Amino acid sequence: MRNTRGYNPKSAIAGYLFISPWLIGFLCFTIIPILASLYISFTKYDLISSPVWVGIKNFQRLFFQDPRYRKSLGITFVYVVTAVPLRLVFALFIAMILCQKRRLLGLYRLVYYLPSIIGGSVAIALVWRMFFGSGGPISLAAAGLGIKKTVSLIGNPRTALATIIALYIWQFGSSMLIFLAGLKNIPESFYEAAVVDGAGSLVKFFRITLPLLSPVILFNLIMQTIHGFLMFTQAWIITRGGPMDSTLVYVVYMFLRAFQFYDMGAASAMAWILLLIIGFFTMIIFATSRRWVYYESKVGI
Amino acid sequence: MMVSSRKYLNAAVYHLICMILVVIMIYPVLWMIMSSFKTQSGIFRGNLSLIPDEWRFANYVEGWQGFGNHTFGIFFSNSFIIAITSTLGTMTSAALVSYGFARIRFPGARFLFGCMIATLMLPYQIIMIPQYLILHRIHWVNTFLPMIVPWSLGNPFFIFLMIQFVRTIPFELDESALIDGCTKFGIFYRIILPLCKPALVTVAIFSFYWRWQDFIQPVIYLSKPRLYTVSVALRLFADPTSVTNWGAMFAMASLSILPVMIVFFILQKYIVEGISTTGLKG
Numbered sequence: 001m002r003n004t005r006g007y008n009p010k011s012a013i014a015g016y017l018f019i020s021p022w023l024i025g026f027l028c029f030t031i032i033p034i035l036a037s038l039y040i041s042f043t044k045y046d047l048i049s050s051p052v053w054v055g056i057k058n059f060q061r062l063f064f065q066d067p068r069y070r071k072s073l074g075i076t077f078v079y080v081v082t083a084v085p086l087r088l089v090f091a092l093f094i095a096m097i098l099c100q101k102r103r104l105l106g107l108y109r110l111v112y113y114l115p116s117i118i119g120g121s122v123a124i125a126l127v128w129r130m131f132f133g134s135g136g137p138i139s140l141a142a143a144g145l146g147i148k149k150t151v152s153l154i155g156n157p158r159t160a161l162a163t164i165i166a167l168y169i170w171q172f173g174s175s176m177l178i179f180l181a182g183l184k185n186i187p188e189s190f191y192e193a194a195v196v197d198g199a200g201s202l203v204k205f206f207r208i209t210l211p212l213l214s215p216v217i218l219f220n221l222i223m224q225t226i227h228g229f230l231m232f233t234q235a236w237i238i239t240r241g242g243p244m245d246s247t248l249v250y251v252v253y254m255f256l257r258a259f260q261f262y263d264m265g266a267a268s269a270m271a272w273i274l275l276l277i278i279g280f281f282t283m284i285i286f287a288t289s290r291r292w293v294y295y296e297s298k299v300g301i
Numbered sequence: 302m303m304v305s306s307r308k309y310l311n312a313a314v315y316h317l318i319c320m321i322l323v324v325i326m327i328y329p330v331l332w333m334i335m336s337s338f339k340t341q342s343g344i345f346r347g348n349l350s351l352i353p354d355e356w357r358f359a360n361y362v363e364g365w366q367g368f369g370n371h372t373f374g375i376f377f378s379n380s381f382i383i384a385i386t387s388t389l390g391t392m393t394s395a396a397l398v399s400y401g402f403a404r405i406r407f408p409g410a411r412f413l414f415g416c417m418i419a420t421l422m423l424p425y426q427i428i429m430i431p432q433y434l435i436l437h438r439i440h441w442v443n444t445f446l447p448m449i450v451p452w453s454l455g456n457p458f459f460i461f462l463m464i465q466f467v468r469t470i471p472f473e474l475d476e477s478a479l480i481d482g483c484t485k486f487g488i489f490y491r492i493i494l495p496l497c498k499p500a501l502v503t504v505a506i507f508s509f510y511w512r513w514q515d516f517i518q519p520v521i522y523l524s525k526p527r528l529y530t531v532s533v534a535l536r537l538f539a540d541p542t543s544v545t546n547w548g549a550m551f552a553m554a555s556l557s558i559l560p561v562m563i564v565f566f567i568l569q570k571y572i573v574e575g576i577s578t579t580g581l582k583g
Contacts, residue, residue: 007406022454100315108322122514124329127330127332251426254426255517
């Protein structure tokens with residue numbers, strides 16, 4: 001009993017039954033919301049009265065009449081282009097250190113990874129707020145060095161973002177583990193051959209490690225860039241976007257637009273712009289990857 | 302002699318650097334835990350030392366009292382209800398869906414698989430507003446359903462991880478079971494599912510972490526203090542309008558990461574493997 005396309009009808013039904021949980025969730029909680037948000041982004045909607053079509057007004061207002069939006073866009077870019085490379089460089093550096101044959105490696109790996117596990121929590125964000133705030137250890141240490149009586153890195157618009165970047169770098173552990181797995185896949189014989197040819201450690205790093213690790217770097221770079229654009233909890237707890245909007249990252253402003261101003265139209269427009277930005281950056285990284293990512297086998301995708 | 306002393310010096314420098322980093326990584330966490338035993342003035346005044354001048358366990362008692370008439374007992378049980386039910390749900394759906402995609406031929410499978418991979422890159426922050434608008438309309442606001450139901454129906458990350466795992470299981474096992482008269486569900490339940498245990502453990506760990514620490518969804522959907530999760534309740538300590546008992550805040554913050562730490566130390570082998578092989582973020 002096979003139909004013309006070669007599918008057994010019984011197994012077709014079974015297939016759909018097995019994937020039905022995901023399919024229902026996909027339709028109800030992903031596709032419908034995303035289409036709804038596309039529509040709402042062209043309307044004026046405050047949750048109480050029904051949406052009114054306004055065309056591209058929301059987008060126009062965001063880009064041309066909302067300095068806070070442009071500011072949040074700028075802050076988010078600054079955050080992503082500093083925090084992500086710093087985290088990856090740090091993760092790679094530590095992974096290289098941990099790739100030697102030494103004692104206590106298991107302990108180091110465990111401790112360095114720990115912040116990745118708890119770093120996204122509200123608890124750690126609160127700790128950060130106190131740690132870098134006035135009266136916290138950092139300000140006490142600064143006072144001890146005779147800098148100033150009360151230094152609050154959180155309260156200063158020029159340094160607040162840096163503390164959040166520091167929190168992001170502090171959680172380098174998961175990238176480090178991925179790099180470690182990549183490093184272990186590089187055959188020892190490559191390095192041995194290079195040593196025979198008289199290569200120093202710098203040459204080994206730039207000619208062997210980096211090229212062979214580049215697919216892993218690409219993966220990390222894309223994941224972390226996306227992740228960076230989406231930061232919310234830390235900025236919300238540590239600074240609430242302040243002081244003077246200096247940490248008003250994209251999602252925080254989107255949250256404010258939606259749930260404080262009940263401006264669902266503009267907030268939906270912001271979500272779509274963010275999706276396009278993330279897609280754009282992912283594409284750029286992929287497009288340039290041909291120049292710097294080295295694949296050993298040229299087959300496959 | 303020269304060689305071996307150089308070797309020792311090398312090792313000493315190596316471990317010194319690693320240990321300094323250990324201190325940096327762990328200091329904020331230790332500071333939080335130690336501050337939870339300090340007096341209000343002891344947290345800030347005077348010294349940088351981690352050890353409290355006088356140990357004050359009352360911080361935990363005061364913190365546990367929570368806000369209004371709601372103790373942290375309620376907040377913890379809310380968090381556990383959400384984290385555990387949605388984790389069990391997502392484990393079940395990830396197992397079922399991955400079997401469907403990895404082992405059964407059905408029309409549209411390639412297209413739907415493509416859809417799933419596309420949503421792998423679709424962050425929650427993008428759909429949070431329209432999802433709120435829809436769930437608001439069907440009166441799911443101020444219930445746990447928005448945190449539990451979408452997650453339980455399957456997270457693309459976990460489904461993908463499971464598909465990769467099911468693909469490594471030899472197909473001969475399915476075939477011999479089929480010859481023995483097993484149905485598709487029988488093959489799934491008796492052959493595939495038991496073999497998927499390691500992958501399911503990874504799913505369980507990360508699902509629990511992410512649900513436990515999730516902040517953005519509870520803060521959107523839960524406005525009644527009785528329904529607050531731990532992460533939302535903790536935020537009230539940071540409320541600029543209230544006078545904050547810092548010791549109590551540190552006490553509850555320390556308690557809030559305790560379940561995560563316990564899971565981490567018991568199952569760390571699985572976690573390290575899970576990240577190294579799948580690239581899941583922590």
